[in-house]
Amino acid sequence: MSRNVIMVTGVLVILFGGFIWGIAGASEEPMCIPMGEITLEAPDGIEARRAAVEFPHSVHFDYACKDCHHKWTGKETIQNCTTSGCHDITESPKKSGKKNLQKDAELKYYKTAFHKQCIGCHKQIKNQNLILELSRVTTHDKMPDTGPTSCNACHPKE
Ligand code: HEC
Ligand code: HEC
Ligand code: HEC
Known part of the structure; x- marks a missing residue:
């Protein structure tokens, strides 16, 4: 998919000045999609x-919006990840005896949610590349790009 032209629920959106206006589904309100x-x-x-x-949003537009904005139905305006009721816990939750409850609580902690989604996907691509590398005879083809997985690559040292 082209990086400059993306489809939001079937409506063509036009790129201008670093921002694009998308018509979010049936809703009349246009949604501003950050491109930088x-x-x-x-x-x-x-x-x-x-x-x-610093998260380069549009570098990730080969993926479906809903891969990350997993609660988005395509109609309403997209909410922040830390919106109340979402990943809104600001401290690592205390251990609870119940495994499932613990998992839910961990994911409400914003740090765990971001790390799981961001590092999780980048690591998965790295693992796939490793398998590819080990399984082929020549190594001339370019491997798919991965994202950063080391702390400092995402959180630069000041
Ligand atoms: C790889 C994950 C990922 C993908 C894919 C992705 N986004 Fe995002 N998007 C984010 C993150 C992270 C934010 C920042 C949210 C925050 O500040 O809490 C964001 C922010 C936004 C915002 C601004 C929300 C606000 O805070 O006001 C909009 C609108 C948006 N994305 C639309 C889209 C659309 C449309 C697509 C598909 C073309 C898309 N995103 C694809 C991760 C992604
Ligand atoms: C579903 C998979 C996926 C998710 C989720 C994802 N990324 Fe990525 N990310 C990628 C891929 C693939 C690349 C390499 C893309 C490229 O270079 O063209 C990348 C590249 C990057 C880069 C480097 C960009 C560059 O120009 O070198 C950064 C920084 C990054 N991601 C940060 C994040 C952060 C922060 C999050 C979570 C908010 C995130 N990513 C979530 C797949 C993902
Ligand atoms: C793919 C990018 C990525 C990588 C790699 C990554 N983080 Fe994060 N991290 C984030 C994002 C996004 C957040 C949420 C935004 C924020 O708080 O900065 C976060 C939040 C945090 C927080 C909570 C906020 C704070 O500053 O106190 C800590 C602590 C943290 N990360 C430490 C680490 C450590 C340690 C590593 C290496 C083991 C690491 N991160 C690797 C993306 C990443």
């Missing part, structure tokens, strides 16, 4: 231990 880098940082009131992360 989005700065991801610890929620208000949290003292960050690491530098904020």
